[in-house]
Amino acid sequence: MSxxxxxxxxRWILVLAVTLAFFYGLxxxxxxxxxxxxxxxxxxxN
Amino acid sequence: xxxxAYCPVPSTWCRALxxxxxxxxxxxxxxxxxxxxxxxxxxxQQIASVGSDEVTDESTSLRPAARPKxxxxxxxxxxxxxxxxxxxxxxxxxxALVLAVPIFVLVIELIGFxxxxxxxxxxxxxxxxxxxxxxxxxALFGGALALSLFLLYPDFMIYMTRVFESQLLIYAVLFFLExxxxxxxxxxxxxxxxxxxxxxxxxxxxxxxxxxxTLLVVANSWSTFMMAxxxxxxxxxxxxxxxxxxxxxxxxxPLNLHRxxxxxxxxxxxxxxxxAFKFLAAQTPxxxxxxxxxxxxxxxTAILAFLPLPFAGYWMMAEVxxxxxxxxxxxxxxxxxxxxxxxxxxxxxxxxxxxxxxxxGMARTEGSARYRWLIKYIAVVLVVGFLxxxxxxxxxxxxxxxxxxxxxxxxxxxxxxxxxxxxxAVFLMLIFTFLSFQLYRRADKVITVSWQHWGxxxxxxxxxxxxxxxIFAGVYYxxxxxxxxxxxxxxxQVGSTAVVIVSGVVIDTLMFKGAKTLRVSWGKVPDRAQxxxxxxxxxxxxxxxxxxxxxxxxxxxxxxxxVMKDNSPDNFIPTLQTVGNMVTLVTLLFLIFLLxxxxxxxxxxxxxxxxxxDGKPAPAESAA
Numbered sequence: 256m257s258x259x260x261x262x263x264x265x266r267w268i269l270v271l272a273v274t275l276a277f278f279y280g281l282x283x284x285x286x287x288x289x290x291x292x293x294x295x296x297x298x299x300x301n
Numbered sequence: 302x303x304x305x306a307y308c309p310v311p312s313t314w315c316r317a318l319x320x321x322x323x324x325x326x327x328x329x330x331x332x333x334x335x336x337x338x339x340x341x342x343x344x345x346q347q348i349a350s351v352g353s354d355e356v357t358d359e360s361t362s363l364r365p366a367a368r369p370k371x372x373x374x375x376x377x378x379x380x381x382x383x384x385x386x387x388x389x390x391x392x393x394x395x396x397a398l399v400l401a402v403p404i405f406v407l408v409i410e411l412i413g414f415x416x417x418x419x420x421x422x423x424x425x426x427x428x429x430x431x432x433x434x435x436x437x438x439x440a441l442f443g444g445a446l447a448l449s450l451f452l453l454y455p456d457f458m459i460y461m462t463r464v465f466e467s468q469l470l471i472y473a474v475l476f477f478l479e480x481x482x483x484x485x486x487x488x489x490x491x492x493x494x495x496x497x498x499x500x501x502x503x504x505x506x507x508x509x510x511x512x513x514x515t516l517l518v519v520a521n522s523w524s525t526f527m528m529a530x531x532x533x534x535x536x537x538x539x540x541x542x543x544x545x546x547x548x549x550x551x552x553x554x555p556l557n558l559h560r561x562x563x564x565x566x567x568x569x570x571x572x573x574x575x576x577a578f579k580f581l582a583a584q585t586p587x588x589x590x591x592x593x594x595x596x597x598x599x600x601x602t603a604i605l606a607f608l609p610l611p612f613a614g615y616w617m618m619a620e621v622x623x624x625x626x627x628x629x630x631x632x633x634x635x636x637x638x639x640x641x642x643x644x645x646x647x648x649x650x651x652x653x654x655x656x657x658x659x660x661x662g663m664a665r666t667e668g669s670a671r672y673r674w675l676i677k678y679i680a681v682v683l684v685v686g687f688l689x690x691x692x693x694x695x696x697x698x699x700x701x702x703x704x705x706x707x708x709x710x711x712x713x714x715x716x717x718x719x720x721x722x723x724x725x726a727v728f729l730m731l732i733f734t735f736l737s738f739q740l741y742r743r744a745d746k747v748i749t750v751s752w753q754h755w756g757x758x759x760x761x762x763x764x765x766x767x768x769x770x771x772i773f774a775g776v777y778y779x780x781x782x783x784x785x786x787x788x789x790x791x792x793x794q795v796g797s798t799a800v801v802i803v804s805g806v807v808i809d810t811l812m813f814k815g816a817k818t819l820r821v822s823w824g825k826v827p828d829r830a831q832x833x834x835x836x837x838x839x840x841x842x843x844x845x846x847x848x849x850x851x852x853x854x855x856x857x858x859x860x861x862x863x864v865m866k867d868n869s870p871d872n873f874i875p876t877l878q879t880v881g882n883m884v885t886l887v888t889l890l891f892l893i894f895l896l897x898x899x900x901x902x903x904x905x906x907x908x909x910x911x912x913x914x915d916g917k918p919a920p921a922e923s924a925a
Contacts (some may be wrong), residue, residue: 259806263754266754266758267758267762268887270758270759270762271762271765271766272404272754273762274759274763274765274766275761275766277727277766278766278770278797278800281793281796281800282774282793282799283456285789285792285793286786286789286790286792289789289792291515291786291789293702294378298782299782299783299786301785
């Protein structure tokens, strides 16, 4: 694997992880704000 | 000290500006006085009515709403509702146009001033020409509407006049101010074009928009009072609150936001059609370039204002449900629900036309070759989304059809008829329409910032995760959890779409710093792109007529919901066929008037060539 490919792969993994974490938090925040909490695995808390 | 001497513009203009400001401040003060007087109105009425035959005790001292009988409604031989329906809708179309155009004209004028580019200024001025021509027609339909309402629904109008009392006079004064400012803004354009005078002109534009938006929200309060009355006794309709309590009903602000955005989208679409009309008639490359750019700006404005419109619509319907579940179910689950299928067709037409215009417009720059391969995938998402959105849920089948289907719903397509599937379709269509916009904006740029790889990766990741989140929320909460979570999950979809739009704008703004701009060949766009610009106002007009009917129709047999009953011969929800015919009729009438406006606007720029010396007519006319 060339250096550029390795850099691009690391960049993709990092960015995808951050984006997934952001949307995961956003979903919890939006549902909780409506009084509809979620469990850690995204199933309904109520 | 004569401080006017220090004014950078002629003293006449300073005085005129001061006079306008004084009148505006005076009006504001007047409104407060009106609020206060309205608050004490009930007490005054009580005092005035002492000794009257109608007064029996303290609880009936406030005048209730009238209970008109069938015979109290004048008959003119045709449906009164039909007459008022057509005139009101035409007034709303033109009102939307003349209130919206100055909003984006002011922004374009400011951009031209800050960038010192006369092209922006010329374009903004030409947009205003269309708006100005439409203004007189707006006023004519407004007057016709008031007269027809007082003639055909006298008891209702007496009640509304009593409820809103002096606010109606404020509306009239605002209308005068709007007219004055509009004419000064348009005709003063060249006299106040450069230097400090431009600031005076921009201030006039700001005042024009402030007055116009105030007119909009005041008129909205009449509509929302009829749907969800406040500030009156629910049992009798007697006025119990002040004018502010009457205006700020539960639906007022949702409607204000929805109409504000929709008007801008509608105004952008209409002036886009004007630009397309001029583009197709243009004789020189310079004219073609000018009107191509004008059409692009109009489409940009229309779609940009259109993208957040579903969010405002969701808010509005949520408030309708919160106010009256019966009203909400009638709109989206009863007979009116069928009209939402037509709404889907019209919205998809708007999205397809807007996207198609952007894709064909990419031909203007060679840099677009980098992104053209993506267009077919965006088209697939839009077409599949369209098909899902228009899939109906409750189709009336014959017994043999039900037997062949094996039930009341299609075994495969049935699940696509309910809201979770439609929500996924709508939000993915919005996300991918924004992608078209983003690609178009990037087409003429070569990004040079050092972190461009990180920026691009982040943007792509946001598109992927947001789209996956929209699908996940729709499928999982929509089909596999309870109703409360199903409804709540639509906010996740709204949030995901909003994140894409906001982050797209922010990331691009930061990445475009120091970017190399490629040449854009304005005017080198296929003629067929202009027909997409014609499709937009047709679909927008139809959509406004349709959704305006639904909003008004949920009151069913009430003039003012649950307060003043409608006993006229038209106090029923008409058949879908009648609705379709009326909506189509007013749309066609508006389009005919619009062609007249385009013709008039074009005529004002046409100069006859002087007659030849032999007295024969000039061979041709030249367009200025």
